[in-house]
Amino acid sequence: MSESxxxxxxxxxxxxxxxxxxxxxxxxxxxxxxxxxxxxxxxFGSPNIGTARERFSVKYYVTAILFLVFDIExxxxxxxxxxxxxxxxxxxxxxxxxxxxxxxxxxxxxxKGALEWE
Amino acid sequence: MNISDALAGMPQILPMIAVIVGGLVTxxxxxxxxxxxxxxxxxxxxxxxxxxxxxxVFALFLLTQIEPQAKAVWGGTLAIDRLSLVGQGLIVVIAxxxxxxxxxxxxxxxxVRGEYFALSLFCVSGMMLMVAxxxxxxxxxxxxxxxxxxYVLVGFRRSDRRSQEAALKYFLSGAFxxxxxxxxxxxxxGATGTTAYAGISTSAQKLLSGTAFPMQTLLLVGATLCVVxxxxxxxAVPFHMWAPDAYQGAPTMVTGFMAVTVxxxxxxxxxxxxxxxxxxxxxxxxxxxxxxxxxLAIVTMTLGNLSAVLQRNVKRMLAYSSIAHAGYLLVGxxxxxxxxxxxxxGLVFYLFVYGLAxxxxxxxxxxxxxxxxRHDEMLINRFAGVGFQHPALGVAFAVFMFAxxxxxxxxxxxxxxxxxxxxxxxxxxxxxxxxxxxxxxxxYYYLSIVxxxxxxxxxxxxxxxxxxxxxxxxxxLVVTTFGVxxxxxxxxxxxxxxxxxx
Numbered sequence: 001m002s003e004s005x006x007x008x009x010x011x012x013x014x015x016x017x018x019x020x021x022x023x024x025x026x027x028x029x030x031x032x033x034x035x036x037x038x039x040x041x042x043x044f045g046s047p048n049i050g051t052a053r054e055r056f057s058v059k060y061y062v063t064a065i066l067f068l069v070f071d072i073e074x075x076x077x078x079x080x081x082x083x084x085x086x087x088x089x090x091x092x093x094x095x096x097x098x099x100x101x102x103x104x105x106x107x108x109x110x111x112k113g114a115l116e117w118e
Numbered sequence: 119m120n121i122s123d124a125l126a127g128m129p130q131i132l133p134m135i136a137v138i139v140g141g142l143v144t145x146x147x148x149x150x151x152x153x154x155x156x157x158x159x160x161x162x163x164x165x166x167x168x169x170x171x172x173x174x175v176f177a178l179f180l181l182t183q184i185e186p187q188a189k190a191v192w193g194g195t196l197a198i199d200r201l202s203l204v205g206q207g208l209i210v211v212i213a214x215x216x217x218x219x220x221x222x223x224x225x226x227x228x229x230v231r232g233e234y235f236a237l238s239l240f241c242v243s244g245m246m247l248m249v250a251x252x253x254x255x256x257x258x259x260x261x262x263x264x265x266x267x268x269y270v271l272v273g274f275r276r277s278d279r280r281s282q283e284a285a286l287k288y289f290l291s292g293a294f295x296x297x298x299x300x301x302x303x304x305x306x307x308g309a310t311g312t313t314a315y316a317g318i319s320t321s322a323q324k325l326l327s328g329t330a331f332p333m334q335t336l337l338l339v340g341a342t343l344c345v346v347x348x349x350x351x352x353x354a355v356p357f358h359m360w361a362p363d364a365y366q367g368a369p370t371m372v373t374g375f376m377a378v379t380v381x382x383x384x385x386x387x388x389x390x391x392x393x394x395x396x397x398x399x400x401x402x403x404x405x406x407x408x409x410x411x412x413x414l415a416i417v418t419m420t421l422g423n424l425s426a427v428l429q430r431n432v433k434r435m436l437a438y439s440s441i442a443h444a445g446y447l448l449v450g451x452x453x454x455x456x457x458x459x460x461x462x463x464g465l466v467f468y469l470f471v472y473g474l475a476x477x478x479x480x481x482x483x484x485x486x487x488x489x490x491x492r493h494d495e496m497l498i499n500r501f502a503g504v505g506f507q508h509p510a511l512g513v514a515f516a517v518f519m520f521a522x523x524x525x526x527x528x529x530x531x532x533x534x535x536x537x538x539x540x541x542x543x544x545x546x547x548x549x550x551x552x553x554x555x556x557x558x559x560x561x562y563y564y565l566s567i568v569x570x571x572x573x574x575x576x577x578x579x580x581x582x583x584x585x586x587x588x589x590x591x592x593x594x595l596v597v598t599t600f601g602v603x604x605x606x607x608x609x610x611x612x613x614x615x616x617x618x619x620x
Contacts (some may be wrong), residue, residue: 005308090121104142111149 073102075092130184130191130198131353133206134175134246140173141239148232162223166235167590173239175213177246181207194314195256196247197390204466204616205249205386212378212473213242215594219481220371222588234274238375241267244381252394254303254313254344257387261299261351264383265292268376272368284367291350291360299347305340306395309333313577315394322397322404341396341404348391351384352444355418362425365437370487370496373433374480377440378473385447385469389454389462411452412549419445419556426563432496435563436479439522442560443472446537464536467616470607471533475521478598482515485591501567503576512571514599519564521602525555529605529612536613 080087080095087094109115144166163324186200196202216606217238245261251257269292273285310321322341325334346357392411396404422442429435450468453461466539483496486504505512521530534557542550605612 088121090124093121093124099140104146108149109146 001109059117063117066109066114070102073099127192130182130196133184133210134243135182136173136177136180137210137239137243137246140170140177143173143234144169144232144239145236148236158281163590166185166232167218167221170213170217170235170239174210174217174242178207178210178214180209187454190252190314190316194316195253196250198250201386201462201466202250205382206246208466208470208473209242209245209249209379209383211254212382212477213238213245213375215474215477216371216375216379217599218590218594219374219484222485222591223369223484224369231274234271234371237267237271241271241375242379245379248383248387249390251387252315252390254315254318257391258296258300258303260387261384262296264380265296265351268292268340268372268380271372272364273376274372275369278367280367282367283368284364284589287367288360288364295347295350295357298343298350302340302343302345302347305336305346305591307340309337309340315391318395319397322395326404338404344391345407345410348384348388349414352381352388352447353441354414354444354448355421355441355578358418358422358441358444361441362434363438365440366431366434370433370480370484373437374477374484376479377436381440381444381609382469384472385444385451386466389451389465392451392455393462401438406611408452408455411448411455412546415445415448415452415549416552417445418442418448420552423556423559423563427559429563432483432498432501432567435498435567436476439560439564440476442556443476443522446534446553447472449541449546449549450537450551452546453537453542453544456544456546457540461540463613464533464540464615467613468533468537470616471521471529471602472597474601474605475518475528475530478514478595478602479518479522481591481595481598482511482518485511485595498567498570499574501570505568505570505571507576511595513594515571516568517599517602519568520572523561527559527603527604527606529609532606532609532613 075099077095080091084091147166147169164181181203181400184198184203186203187198190197217235220234220238241264244260244265244267247260248257248264249260251260269289275281281501302311306318309325310318312318312321322337323448325337328334350357350360365377368376392407396407419442422438422440422445425440426435426438429438447465447468450461450465454465486508487496505516517528521528524530524534526532538550538553541553
């Protein structure tokens with residue numbers, strides 16, 4: 001039975017090897033001409049010097065969480081749509097129930113005013 | 119599974135669906151109200167309690183209509199046996215009492231939010247699933263439905279730092295516990311190839327009789343991690359660290375709810391996991407399970423009781439008391455492993471009694487909280503003279519304390535006899551002696567509150583803040599007080615009832 005885990009073990013080392021090789025080869029082979037700007041940590045292109053204690057708007061956080069909920073919903077719907085015929089009526093009703101739950105959540109969120117960006 | 123199978127199985131999960139629908143309705147009511155009426159203080163708890171109680175009573179009615187079945191249903195994920203039905207019923211009854219008590223607090227504490235009811239009901243549905251689950255992942259889904267709701271409930275008093283602290287601590291340690299359990303479940307699955315308790319049991323028997331090194335070790339480590347996950351949820355020492363802070367910081371109505379229902383649900387799920395997957399008295403696959411449970415029981419009782427003696431804050435004291443009770447219940451679980459059916463009945467009976475008494479005690483605390491008393495510290499000297507100012511509350515509290523310490527004629531005495539008896543029969547004499555000695559220690563701190571209530575003079579300066587009278591709270595307190603007394607005075611009828619049911 002433990003032999004069946006061998007592929008996972010091999011995969012582990014293959015992954016480690018590929019990742020290590022990429023970083024290692026780039027380090028060894030890549031030409032390097034350091035300059036002050038290049039040495040700066042890169043984030044997304046905009047100047048990244050500022051206070052480390054910057055405050056993020058809580059509204060952003062709420063929106064991100066809500067986005068996650070509906071994102072998960074679509075993650076569930078895609079495989080369901082692919083298998084729609086095999087799942088038949090049972091799958092259809094299951095998905096209706098699931099979407100109904102999310103709908104109640106949406107109504108709650110809307111009425112609570114969580115989507116108003118003021 | 120096709121649709122006709124699902125329809126045929128529908129009655130078995132209808133009680134849970136009823137509770138979930140109740141939760142959805144209260145959730146929508148919460149937003150429907152808040153928009154009509156911007157003045158939150160005007161929100162009355164009445165309609166919410168009514169909807170919550172209707173859904174719970176309906177769920178209880180549906181539970182009584184289900185025929186118990188020996189085989190697991192829904193593809194082997196749910197048990198609809200007597201233990202499952204009685205367990206679900208117990209949780210529904212206790213939750214109904216807790217929600218009624220919360221209704222009073224929701225107006226006195228200035229946290230008028232309908233979400234309290236929605237979250238409580240979702241939580242109850244998760245507990246019902248936990249109690250019925252006969253498979254690791256189904257249990258885990260139930261556990262998370264319950265836990266996520268309770269994390270939010272603990273932090274319900276958002277403006278109160280203690281409540282925030284409690285919620286964060288509970289959430290972090292709870293997430294740890296979930297991770298432990300899930301990791302253990304993955305290992306058990308890896309070793310046995312199944313997540314169903316019955317399958318784990320057969321596979322474990324095969325694995326542990328042989329000497330197959332890697333799989334056997336994997337199974338034992340996995341089972342241990344699962345046990346750790348359960349021990350977190352029932353707050354057994356050394357996995358109890360979150361309990362005192364979470365119990366103290368949470369709003370009192372939530373503390374009562376979680377001290378009772380969360381513990382009962384986790385315990386019954388734990389019992390099912392140990393009995394079905396790890397093997398009962400006759401087919402014990404995992405040899406050390408009795409020793410581990412005995413050790414956990416001794417440490418939990420002793421540390422819980424000794425720490426409770428030192429507390430000055432009554433909520434914190436009751437938190438340690440609930441840890442100690444987890445220890446007593448573990449003694450009952452050792453008995454259940456050795457003796458089977460009668461011991462399981464005793465355990466469920468004790469959970470019922472513990473639930474009534476603990477919930478009642480927290481109900482009295484709710485009744486004594488002042489209006490908008492956000493920082494009400496509930497220190498023990500607050501109780502000085504309360505017995506004369508509010509005789510009914512004082513007497514009720516004394517009854518609950520007697521019950522928790524196990525003094526006749528309350529139900530606590532009968533409960534302890536039934537709980538410790540099977541372990542004694544099975545020859546765990548040392549364990550039972552420790553349990554009884556611990557009960558003696560517990561009398562000190564339980565009765566010290568009663569002493570404050572009836573034998574000390576009230577402080578001269580009294581708060582003039584009026585206490586809010588709530589019919590819901592009063593009703594729930596009457597039920598719990600008389601429940602504890604009647605079950606204690608006429609135990610045989612109730613024991614027979616539980617014997618017939620479980």
